Amino acid sequence: MESALDRKTFLNPTIxxxxxxxxxxxxxxxxxxxxxxxxxxxxEAYTVGDPACHAFRGISKANAAMFGPPGHAYxxxxxxxxxxxxxxxxxxxxxxxxxxxxIEPLENAALMYRNYTGDIVSEDIARQEKRIGAGPGRLTKxxxxxxxxxxVDLTDSESPLFLISGATVSDNEVTTTTRIGITKAxxxxxxxxxxxxxxxxxxxxxxx
DNA sequence: ACAAGGATTACCT
DNA sequence: GGTAATCCTTGTT
Numbered sequence: 502m503e504s505a506l507d508r509k510t511f512l513n514p515t516i517x518x519x520x521x522x523x524x525x526x527x528x529x530x531x532x533x534x535x536x537x538x539x540x541x542x543x544x545e546a547y548t549v550g551d552p553a554c555h556a557f558r559g560i561s562k563a564n565a566a567m568f569g570p571p572g573h574a575y576x577x578x579x580x581x582x583x584x585x586x587x588x589x590x591x592x593x594x595x596x597x598x599x600x601x602x603x604i605e606p607l608e609n610a611a612l613m614y615r616n617y618t619g620d621i622v623s624e625d626i627a628r629q630e631k632r633i634g635a636g637p638g639r640l641t642k643x644x645x646x647x648x649x650x651x652x653v654d655l656t657d658s659e660s661p662l663f664l665i666s667g668a669t670v671s672d673n674e675v676t677t678t679t680r681i682g683i684t685k686a687x688x689x690x691x692x693x694x695x696x697x698x699x700x701x702x703x704x705x706x707x708x709x
Numbered sequence: 710a711c712a713a714g715g716a717t718t719a720c721c722t
Numbered sequence: 723g724g725t726a727a728t729c730c731t732t733g734t735t
Contacts, residue, residue, distance in 0.1 A: 545716070553716070555731095563731060580717050581729030587716090600716055638717050682716055704717080 503665045505658045511571035515590040515597040519546035520677075520693050522588065524670035527604055529644040530661050537612050537644055539604030539634050540667050543694040543701050545680045547587070548597045552685035556596030567596035572656040576641075576648055583638030584647050588655055588664065602681070602692075604634040605700035606643075607667075613643035636702040670695050681705055 506525065511518060522541050529537045547554040555564045555577060566575040567589055575587040575598050587598040606613050610627035614620065617633055627633065634640040641647070646662060655664045676696045679688055681704050694701045 547716075555716080558732085561731075577716075578730060580715055580727085581731095582727075583717050585716060602716085636717075680716070684715090702717095 503658075505656045505660075506572070506664045506666060508570075508572040508656045511588060511590045511656075512592065513590070515548050515599060516546045516691055518588070518590050519544040519599045519691065520675065522599055522601070522664075523675060523693055523695055524667045526607060526665050526667040527586075527601065527640075527644065528658075528663050528665055529646070531612075531645070532661075535612055536609060537606070538608035538665075539613070539640065539644070540607050541601055541603075542605050542698040543601075543603035543705055544692070545600040545602060546597075546691040547600065548691075549591075549595060551689070553680065553683040553687070553689075554596070554598075560596070564596065566652045567598050569593060569652060572654060574650050574653045574655055574662060576646065576651040578648065579638065584641040585637040586641055586646055586650075600637060601640065602637045602705065603694070603698075603700050603702045604640045605698055606634055616645050617643045631699040632703075633700075635700045636704070639702075678705075 522544050525541050527539045556567045560568050570593045573589045575589050579585050586601045589598050591597045611624045613633050614627035633643050653660050653662050677690050678692050680692045
């Protein structure tokens with residue numbers, strides 16, 4: 502297994518990190534040793550002073566992970582039923598994060614498919630399903646990520662969930678737009694996605 | 710204690 | 723294109 506991303510990566514300005522994480526890979530190791538890998542194709546930045554950031558009104562039990570050290574996971578539950586995966590950025594005490602909104606399966610698409618739908622299909626068939634991982638709630642279900650992963654170190658290749666480097670996405674392959682599904686600071690252009698990826702979330706595409 | 714709403718998705722027409 | 727599902731967090735009584 503390749504080595505995990507360096508913690509220093511997450512000390513760069515959060516908006517740059519959101520852009521830089523495109524093309525990097527999420528690795529999920531299950532207890533039985535099975536591994537799933539997905540390539541990040543859509544992200545959003547949330548920062549200090551940003552009214553849409555969950556930490557805007559200070560620390561709470563739910564958002565404490567965002568105040569923790571960089572390179573760790575912040576998991577929040579959304580609409581009461583969907584888990585969303587964030588990578589915490591900035592030094593401890595500065596609550597910023599990048600929401601990972603979509604991934605495309607690179608390895609073991611069949612297991613992601615099974616986690617998501619309950620059905621067992623071949624790797625080839627699973628790869629043809631372009632929606633597995635195509636949304637913040639979808640990718641966490643496909644990788645079986647829940648509240649227990651809040652605070653996990655994403656820069657430790659021993660973790661059940663961590664990040665590794667992947668194929669670079671150049672600037673001309675990236676679209677930048679406003680963020681999705683928020684009402685506050687809805688005009689900040691802090692969403693980034695790999696323009697050509699069929700796995701970018703459906704709502705995201707609709708926004709343009 | 711209680712009510713309101715949310716960084717979404719699936720299913721209906 | 724519209725809306726129900728579903729439940730935790732937060733702000734208010």
